[in-house]
Structures are given as C-alpha cells and as structure tokens.
Amino acid sequence: QKEVEQNSGPLSVPEGAIASLNCTYSDRGSQSFFWYRQYSGKSPELIMFIYSNGDKEDGRFTAQLNKASQYVSLLIRDSQPSDSATYLCAAQGEPGTYKYIFGTGTRLKVLA
Amino acid sequence: DAGVIQSPRHEVTEMGQEVTLRCKPISGHNSLFWYRQTMMRGLELLIYFNNNVPIDDSGMPEDRFSAKMPNASFSTLKIQPSEPRDSAVYFCASSGQGGNEQFFGPGTRLTVL
Numbered sequence: 001q002k003e004v005e006q007n008s009g010p011l012s013v014p015e016g017a018i019a020s021l022n023c024t025y026s027d028r029g030s031q032s033f034f035w036y037r038q039y040s041g042k043s044p045e046l047i048m049f050i051y052s053n054g055d056k057e058d059g060r061f062t063a064q065l066n067k068a069s070q071y072v073s074l075l076i077r078d079s080q081p082s083d084s085a086t087y088l089c090a091a092q093g094e095p096g097t098y099k100y101i102f103g104t105g106t107r108l109k110v111l112a
Numbered sequence: 113d114a115g116v117i118q119s120p121r122h123e124v125t126e127m128g129q130e131v132t133l134r135c136k137p138i139s140g141h142n143s144l145f146w147y148r149q150t151m152m153r154g155l156e157l158l159i160y161f162n163n164n165v166p167i168d169d170s171g172m173p174e175d176r177f178s179a180k181m182p183n184a185s186f187s188t189l190k191i192q193p194s195e196p197r198d199s200a201v202y203f204c205a206s207s208g209q210g211g212n213e214q215f216f217g218p219g220t221r222l223t224v225l
Contacts, residue, residue, distance in 0.1 A: 032212060043203055043216040044155070088155065098143050098207065099168060100214065104154035 002027040004091050006103035014111050019076040021106050023089030026070070030091040033065060033072045034100065038086045047087075048074065079110040114138070116217030118204050124223045130192040133220045136185055137206030145214060146179055146189050147203040155203070161187065194224045 003026045013019045025033075032051050036044035050056045050063040050072070062075040072091075076083055086107045090100040117136040125131055137144045145160040159169040161181045169179070176195070181187040191198055201221050205214040 034213070036216075043219050046213060046215065049213060092212065098145075098160055098162060099157055100145075102155040102157075 002030075002091075002093075002101050004089055004101045004103035006087075006089055006106045008104060009107040010109045011106055012109045012111055013079050015079060015081060017079050019079045019083065019108055019110065021074040021076075021087050021089075021108065023072045023074075023103055024070055025072065025089075025091040025101070027091060027093060027101070028067075028070065030093055030101075032092040033063070034090040034092070035061075035063060035072075035074045036088040036090065036102075037083075038088060038105065040085075044088055076108075079108075081110045081112045084108055084110045116204055116206050116215055118202075118217040118220050120220060121218060122221045122223075124225065125194055126225050127195055128193045129224075130190065131194045131198075131222060131224075133189040133202050133204075133222070135187045135189070135204030135217060137187070137204070138208075138215060139185070141206035141208050141215075142184070143207045143214075144181060144187050145205040145207075146187070147205065147216075148200045149203060149219075150200045158189070191222075194222075196224045198222060199224050 005024045034049045035047045038044045048063045050065045056063045060077045064073045086105040088105045089103040119134045146158040149155045158171045164181045179189045201219045203219045205216045207214045
C-alpha cells in the first residue's frame, strides 16, 4: 500500500514566523511531489511542485525534497493569518503514472 | 480562462436514489480525475481518464459507482443506488499533457439521507 504521511496538526505558529510542514512517502519510485492548500469548504489549490532533490523557492514558499530519506517539506516564511488552511502533500509515481497519492493534510493555524 | 466546472455544487438525496455528478475539465487538458474527500479518509482517487479512456478505476469503492467520459469536455460520476456512507465532497480535477499539476474543481457536496 503506497502511502503519504502527514501530521494532522493543528500546527500553530505566530504571525511572521516560519511554518514548517512535513511529509513522508513510502513509494521509492515516486518522482514528483506537490503541495496543495485547502481552505475550509474550498477545493485544493496547487501551491508548489518539486521534482529534484534540494530546495525550490517561490515567494514566501520553499519546498524541500530528499529522495534518499523519502521526505518532502514546505516552509512558509513570514506566515500570515491568511495562510491558515490545511496543506496537502501529494506524491506522483513514475513517469506515465498520473495518479497522485495524497496525505491526509496538516492543518496550519497562524495566530495574529 | 475557466477552471474545472462541476455541477451540482450541492446535492441532497435519499438513500436508494441515483445521483449523477458532472464535470467539465479545463479546455485542452487530456487527463481527468474523480476524487472523494471525507474527514475520516481524506482525499481518495476514485478513477482517472486519459484521452477519455479510463486508465485506473481501482479506487471505485463498489459496483454502485460508475464513471464515463464520452468526450474531452465532459465526464459523469454516477452512484446507483446511493447510500448514507456515500456522503462526501466529490472533486473533479484535470491536468494537461504529462499528467502533472492537477487543477481541482469546486467540488460537489453530496448528502445521502
């Protein structure tokens, strides 16, 4: 059973702090990884994707991938109350496999 | 540019009734995915299509569920007969060539009484 694991939270951080969200995956063949943000009652919205080991930065967001440890993380710098949401991690299999395996998400609360 | 369109947005029905959910993917996208989301099980992939052909339906819970994609711009997910345990939010998503970066529709909140 291929799995993606996330701590359900809630993860509470003060406004302006760095929020660190973590994800592990079981399928060593997974090639691509995605972070989605989901506000309560809304649909998942793609924030970032990462394919290569290392860091990828986009504005206040940084995705980190370590394939040897099967570990993906998302850092949110200068966290804002509007970042409060559930963050879903997804892993995609080998090329040509379009399936994502989603984690159950981590709920982030940014305290003003 | 229109995103993924789903209808209805909310559906309340009684146990035993047939339910049909509809999805229009983003124009030009050739992969379409149906997901179900519940508090207990999170976001689960039910079935996905590539170029209108069902590729993997291993997530379809049982024979009561069926999905079709008659053309590149329309797909349906049907539940017949519906049961209370089918109550969930059903999302449709689409992606372009290569299957990366799925974009989700607004979802259909289904309540089966």
